[in-house]
Amino acid sequence: MNDLILRLRTALALALFITFGLTSLSAQAGPTGSLQGAVVDQSGRAVKGAAIALISPSNDPRTAVTNGEGRFVVTGLPLGTYTVEVSAAGFAQEERQNVVVTSGNTADLPIALRLASASEEVTVESDADTSIASQLSPVKALLDMASPRSEITSMYIRQYTSPVTDFADILQAAPGTVSYSTNGIGNGQSKTWFRGFADGAFTMTWDGVPFQDSNDPTHHSWAYVPAPAISYVDFDRSPGTASDVGPTNFAGSVHMFSPKMGKQMxxxxxxxxxxxxxxxxxxxxxxxxxxxxxxxxxxxxxxxxxxxxxxxxxxxxxxxxxxxxxxxxxxxxxxxxxxxxxxxxxxxxxxxxxxxxxxxxxxxxxxxxxxxxxxxxxxxxxxxxxxxxxxxxxxxxxxxxxxxxxxxxxxxxxxxxxxxxxxxxxxxxxxxxxxxxxxxxxxxxxxxxxxxxxxxxxxxxxxxxxxxxxxxxxxxxxxxxxxxxxxxxxxxxxxxxxxxxxxxxxxxxxxxxxxxxxxxxxxxxxxxxxxxxxxxxxxxxxxxxxxxxxxxxxxxxxxxxxxxxxxxxxxxxxxxxxxxxxxxxxxxxxxxxxxxxxxxxxxxxxxxxxxxxxxxxxxxxxxxxxxxxxxxxxxxxxxxxxxxxxxxxxxxxxxxxxxxxxxxxxxxxxxxxxxxxxxxxxxxxxxxxxxxxxxxxxxxxxxxxxxxxxxxxxxxxxxxxxxxxxxxxxxxxxxxxxxxxxxxxxxxxxxxxxxxxxxxxxxxxxxxxxxxxxxxxxxxxxxxxxxxxxxxxxxxxxxxxxxxxxxxxxxxxxxxxxxxxxxxxxxxxxxxxxxxxxxxxxxxxxxxxxxxxxxxxxxxxxxx
The missing domain is CATH 2.40.170.20 (TonB-dependent receptor, beta-barrel domain)
Incomplete structure (x- = not known):
């Protein structure tokens, strides 16, 4: 049995190594182009440290960070059409679609960021990560956060939860949470505990609006905000700042957001x-x-x-x-x-x-x-x-x-x-x-x-x-x-x-x-x-x-x-x-x-x-x-x-x-x-x-x-x-x-x-x-x-x-x-x-x- 396990491990490692190598070679082959740009705020001032993510048709993300003048350059890009996502602390995420990279040319992309609303503040890094480990992580942290928070990604919710999930089950991805349903996932009203607090001792919001029971501020996982209406979740395990409103913020806040609206049918x-x-x-x-x-x-x-x-x-x-x-x-x-x-x-x-x-x-x-x-x-x-x-x-x-x-x-x-x-x-x-x-x-x-x-x-x-x-x-x-x-x-x-x-x-x-x-x-x-x-x-x-x-x-x-x-x-x-x-x-x-x-x-x-x-x-x-x-x-x-x-x-x-x-x-x-x-x-x-x-x-x-x-x-x-x-x-x-x-x-x-x-x-x-x-x-x-x-x-x-x-x-x-x-x-x-x-x-x-x-x-x- 031990020999069999060792062989399986060796075969898996070899397959991954060969696949990774072939992918890397194929990515380097063929003509390439470049993309450069400048990121400024609503007043035209340069934004330093903005995170840039380029999503290609092959779904192979490339990343960059703006310098002190707010500029960035990404070279060696395979030819094609890209989606560019830009985010920085205090600003709403900006997206540019259909950015074309051609052979031997450098495309130029000016980007102006707008001030984030209170609800947008929680997603300042959403997809624009320079770390591959963070890009692939089901649950992310934010470099700009000022309190312990976990961003449960849309990828995790759509790929790694049951089709009949609810928000109590989704919260299992965050550290320390305890939730279960004795009748099966999505088949009953579940409650969540964390940090010694029972359900009702924390605020839940949907697109920035808090909701809870009126006589006792608990939540109803089977009745409000079904899973298809949740794109991603930001779980802030803190009282938040003054602008975080809600009935019971002292244990924390669970911010749920509706799906993003794409530009194509x-x-x-x-x-x-x-x-x-x-x-x-x-x-x-x-x-x-x-x-x-x-x-x-x-x-x-x-x-x-x-x-x-x-x-x-x-x-x-x-x-x-x-x-x-x-x-x-x-x-x-x-x-x-x-x-x-x-x-x-x-x-x-x-x-x-x-x-x-x-x-x-x-x-x-x-x-x-x-x-x-x-x-x-x-x-x-x-x-x-x-x-x-x-x-x-x-x-x-x-x-x-x-x-x-x-x-x-x-x-x-x-x-x-x-x-x-x-x-x-x-x-x-x-x-x-x-x-x-x-x-x-x-x-x-x-x-x-x-x-x-x-x-x-x-x-x-x-x-x-x-x-x-x-x-x-x-x-x-x-x-x-x-x-x-x-x-x-x-x-x-x-x-x-x-x-x-x-x-x-x-x-x-x-x-x-x-x-x-x-x-x-x-x-x-x-x-x-x-x-x-x-x-x-x-x-x-x-x-x-x-x-x-x-x-x-x-x-x-x-x-x-x-x-x-x-x-x-x-x-x-x-x-x-x-x-x-x-x-x-x-x-x-x-x-x-x-x-x-x-x-x-x-x-x-x-x-x-x-x-x-x-x-x-x-x-x-x-x-x-x-x-x-x-x-x-x-x-x-x-x-x-x-x-x-x-x-x-x-x-x-x-x-x-x-x-x-x-x-x-x-x-x-x-x-x-x-x-x-x-x-x-x-x-x-x-x-x-x-x-x-x-x-x-x-x-x-x-x-x-x-x-x-x-x-x-x-x-x-x-x-x-x-x-x-x-x-x-x-x-x-x-x-x-x-x-x-x-x-x-x-x-x-x-x-x-x-x-x-x-x-x-x-x-x-x-x-x-x-x-x-x-x-x-x-x-x-x-x-x-x-x-x-x-x-x-x-x-x-x-x-x-x-x-x-x-x-x-x-x-x-x-x-x-x-x-x-x-x-x-x-x-x-x-x-x-x-x-x-x-x-x-x-x-x-x-x-x-x-x-x-x-x-x-x-x-x-x-x-x-």
């Missing part, structure tokens, strides 16, 4: 089919430039329909979605872009995970039953509470953004971005599930007229992001702000799962509320570039929020509120109202020093905040004596980026002090005037300290190895015993781990990209994590687990009319691991009684191996 149609009876049909159209002799408009749209039975039993899903993007370039200094997406999701997903005993009895993929009645023994004939039709989700969403940009001359630019989005999650869920415990005789809760819940979470949001900037020889000044208005309607009422008729009794209403939220974040910042090799960005942002909440009588948490009737109808209009106001001043300072043209270092200080969710008012009597303050995180971090020809990597260290969320207690002493009121107190703060690194090593002729790793800890500080206002004594707590925070992550893989072939293999190991159970930290520890994926693609490139055609084969969880990745203890642990394994523990397991094949037809009409 293209059409694609694909069919994907694979494991769990998963099928996706997708169509995509790009009009290219149109509009007369001097075309200024583009339109692009995609539509897809996805159905799947899911890995788990009877957990099926279907999704229909479409995205449209339109751009009109009025002039070189004024443009308008609109983009919008609509998603409709329907599924039969339960609201809880299977128990340990259910998995032991029915198999690793069990979650629901396909029979309406319980079968077998004396329970035959009873309604089955785990019948899959007792659980339904219906989730329509829409998201629309308009971007208008105008340059006024002398470096001034205005960008306005109005937007709106809506979310309506209507669920019917059977709440009393089978208690399938370790007892000799299982205990079943019967289905009855009030055993299910009719649940709605619906909100509409509209907002505006405005930036006014001025670029001079000294730097860029920015002032602007974010404003958003939200209306939310939420309720839960007990219902009959057989008929889905709601109970008329007031005592059956779990809660019913309306609230309005105003979010305002004005900011001011300055990016100083006048000092050679050093860029400093400093700013200040005010994070202001107001919440006006009306809670209708529900007969339980909110109480009758003076209503004497016993039916919901009789209590119509009876409600209690709350108002909350929150504000934090959030400073930020970041610096980048260019040690050499291919080596930089950076450092950052920043603060971010998150306001308490609306649920703080879901307490006995709805009386809140002391409204909790926003939670605040303070981040200190620094790192370095190196881009050599055969290796590119970045590394950073960080320390985050997090003032954690609040817990509450109610006054139970009937003699006190504040009897029944709820007070909030701060839980111990936590500290997250760690190290991150990622990189890519180019071996030869398209073969490269990528890696990333993190090491660190996220722990609560020790807390002394304290006595609360109601006389309750909280025991002292030691230093303990934050839930779901691994002490390490390691990923390694390789890609091979050669002409028409793309091959990628990716491994990720997530270290041990702790499970919390309410207020008891470190309830039990979960073992480490592996995720591994394999992708093989053959693309019909440079075939003129049929560019974009592709055959793709995807393997997720290649080795079919079924590790335990999440656990909710069935028996509550206490400080005195530790966790014990129970048949009622709810488990989350990695889904089984999935294989998908994609056949994509691409068509590009001949240019006239």
């Amino acid at each position: 293209t059409f694609k149609m694909s069919e994907s089919y694979g494991s769990f009876n998963t099928n996706q049909i997708l169509g995509e159209f790009n009009s290219g430039l149109f509009g007369g002799k001097n075309p200024k408009a583009n339109i692009w749209f995609e539509g897809h329909h996805n159905t799947s039975d899911g890995y788990q039993t009877f957990n099926d899903q279907q999704r229909t979605a479409g995205t449209v993007k339109f751009n009109y370039q009025f002039s070189e200094k004024m443009y308008l872009t609109t983009v919008g997406t609509v998603v409709l999701v329907d599924s039969n997903t339960p609201d809880s995970d299977p128990t340990r005993q259910q998995i032991a009895d029915h198999g690793l993929n069990y979650v629901m039953d396909g029979n309406k009645f319980i079968v077998g023994g004396k329970y035959d004939g009873l309604l089955n509470s785990l019948y899959y039709k007792n659980f339904t989700y219906h989730v329509p969403t829409n998201f629309e953004i308009i971007t208008f940009g105008k340059e006024f001359g002398k470096g001034w630019k205005l960008e306005a971005k109005p937007y709106t989005y809506s979310y309506s999650n209507h669920q019917h869920l059977q709440k009393k599930q089978d208690q399938d415990l370790l007892a000799a005789t299982p205990i079943y809760e019967p289905v009855n007229a009030t055993s299910a819940v009719n649940k709605l979470n619906q909100y509409n949001r509209g907002g505006e992001i405005t930036t006014l900037s001025d670029a001079t020889r000294y730097g860029v000044f920015r002032v602007g702000g974010w404003y958003e208005y939200t209306t939310t309607h939420r309720f839960q009422v007990k219902s009959n799962p057989s008929t889905w008729l709601d109970s008329p009794l007031l005592s059956s209403l779990k809660f019913h509320e309306y609230f309005k939220t105003n979010s305002v974040q004005p900011y001011i910042e300055y990016q100083l570039v006048a000092i050679p090799k050093l860029t400093i960005t400093a700013g200040l942002k005010s994070a202001l929020y107001t919440m006006d909440l009306s809670q209708l009588a529900d007969g339980s948490t909110v109480g009758s509120l003076g209503c004497k009737a016993t039916t919901i109808v009789g209590c119509a209009g009876i409600s209690t109202k709350h108002n909350a106001y929150y504000n934090n001043l959030l400073p930020s300072v970041a610096a980048n020093y260019r040690i050499a043209s291919n080596w930089s270092a950076y450092a950052q200080f920043g603060r971010g905040s998150e306001i308490p969710p609306s649920s703080v008012f879901d307490v006995t009597g709805a009386q809140v004596a002391v409204t909790p303050k926003p939670t605040v995180a303070t981040t200190y971090q620094g790192g370095t980026v190196v881009k050599l020809n055969h290796i590119s990597f970045d590394a950073d260290v960080f320390h985050i002090h997090y003032e954690n969320a609040y817990s509450s207690y109610a006054v139970t002493d009937t003699t006190r005037p504040d009897f029944g009121d709820s007070y909030f107190y701060s839980t111990p703060p936590s500290n997250t300290t760690g190290f991150e690194a990622e990189g890519n090593v180019f071996v030869a002729h398209g073969l490269s190895f990528n890696f990333s790793g993190t090491a660190g800890e996220a722990k609560y500080e020790a807390a002394a015993a304290q006595t609360l206002g109601n006389g309750t004594v909280l025991a002292a707590t030691p230093v303990q781990w934050v839930a779901s925070s691994p002490n390490y992550t390691v990923s390694a893989g390789f890609t091979y990209q050669d002409k028409n072939w793309d091959f990628g293999f990716f491994n990720k190991d997530i270290g041990p994590r702790w499970v919390d159970n309410g207020a008891i930290h470190q309830t039990t520890q979960l073992n480490s687990f592996w995720m591994n994926n394999l992708f093989l693609n053959y693309s019909f490139r440079h075939t003129s009319m049929f560019d974009g055609s592709k055959i793709k084969l995807s393997f997720n969880n290649l080795f079919d691991f079924h590790d335990l990745v999440g656990l909710s203890p069935g028996v509550s642990a206490t400080a005195a009684v530790p966790y014990a394994v129970s048949g009622s523990d709810q488990l989350q397991l990695l889904p089984g191996r999935s294989v998908m094949a994609t056949f994509q037809f691409g068509f590009k009409p001949r240019e006239r």
Whole structure:
């Protein structure tokens, strides 16, 4: 066996060496030409250090960097037509197509860069890399970045993810992230953790607009921004600078961008089919430039329909979605872009995970039953509470953004971005599930007229992001702000799962509320570039929020509120109202020093905040004596980026002090005037300290190895015993781990990209994590687990009319691991009684191996 492996390795190395040599010889053969040019800013001043990338018809990139006079020269170019991409810090990427290089001649190309908007700042190096290792890397770092960030490239998303992927799965490419879907990739709502922060503790944006749930700022990977609407992702693991707006920037920001609009007409149609009876049909159209002799408009749209039975039993899903993007370039200094997406999701997903005993009895993929009645023994004939039709989700969403940009001359630019989005999650869920415990005789809760819940979470949001900037020889000044208005309607009422008729009794209403939220974040910042090799960005942002909440009588948490009737109808209009106001001043300072043209270092200080969710008012009597303050995180971090020809990597260290969320207690002493009121107190703060690194090593002729790793800890500080206002004594707590925070992550893989072939293999190991159970930290520890994926693609490139055609084969969880990745203890642990394994523990397991094949037809009409 060892001899066979050695022979295979030798043969592979020899084949790569011969292929590389032949390619190099063929590239040197024949006549050549040259290209030169000058790069200037909007005022005509030379731009030093701008990155130049030349993309040839053979897809063999050549690169250069401008000198002190802003000039560049590239010689020895094979004859043909090139696309030239130019980028520099603080400027939007500029592209020139159809640049012709002829024999013995030197083409001259003048290029003027325009000031970047806040959203364009994150892509200042996108494709114009001088490092071959960085060009081939699935995940890149930026030499000009001032905080740890990973640019997950369009190449990675299109070639090395499943056709039914979502943004939670895409984020797996970044170091330290933890995300999984127990029902298979794209078949459920996934969450992401990193640096000790749970989903909801970071901002997500699409084309610069933040989006999140209105009552608790988490994200919905199956409902918003489907994968075809994502071209590339910039993952900033920091509070960002003052101009980075959003509800929860203290952990970081995930910036997703819609696809770029090409200048030539293209059409694609694909069919994907694979494991769990998963099928996706997708169509995509790009009009290219149109509009007369001097075309200024583009339109692009995609539509897809996805159905799947899911890995788990009877957990099926279907999704229909479409995205449209339109751009009109009025002039070189004024443009308008609109983009919008609509998603409709329907599924039969339960609201809880299977128990340990259910998995032991029915198999690793069990979650629901396909029979309406319980079968077998004396329970035959009873309604089955785990019948899959007792659980339904219906989730329509829409998201629309308009971007208008105008340059006024002398470096001034205005960008306005109005937007709106809506979310309506209507669920019917059977709440009393089978208690399938370790007892000799299982205990079943019967289905009855009030055993299910009719649940709605619906909100509409509209907002505006405005930036006014001025670029001079000294730097860029920015002032602007974010404003958003939200209306939310939420309720839960007990219902009959057989008929889905709601109970008329007031005592059956779990809660019913309306609230309005105003979010305002004005900011001011300055990016100083006048000092050679050093860029400093400093700013200040005010994070202001107001919440006006009306809670209708529900007969339980909110109480009758003076209503004497016993039916919901009789209590119509009876409600209690709350108002909350929150504000934090959030400073930020970041610096980048260019040690050499291919080596930089950076450092950052920043603060971010998150306001308490609306649920703080879901307490006995709805009386809140002391409204909790926003939670605040303070981040200190620094790192370095190196881009050599055969290796590119970045590394950073960080320390985050997090003032954690609040817990509450109610006054139970009937003699006190504040009897029944709820007070909030701060839980111990936590500290997250760690190290991150990622990189890519180019071996030869398209073969490269990528890696990333993190090491660190996220722990609560020790807390002394304290006595609360109601006389309750909280025991002292030691230093303990934050839930779901691994002490390490390691990923390694390789890609091979050669002409028409793309091959990628990716491994990720997530270290041990702790499970919390309410207020008891470190309830039990979960073992480490592996995720591994394999992708093989053959693309019909440079075939003129049929560019974009592709055959793709995807393997997720290649080795079919079924590790335990999440656990909710069935028996509550206490400080005195530790966790014990129970048949009622709810488990989350990695889904089984999935294989998908994609056949994509691409068509590009001949240019006239």
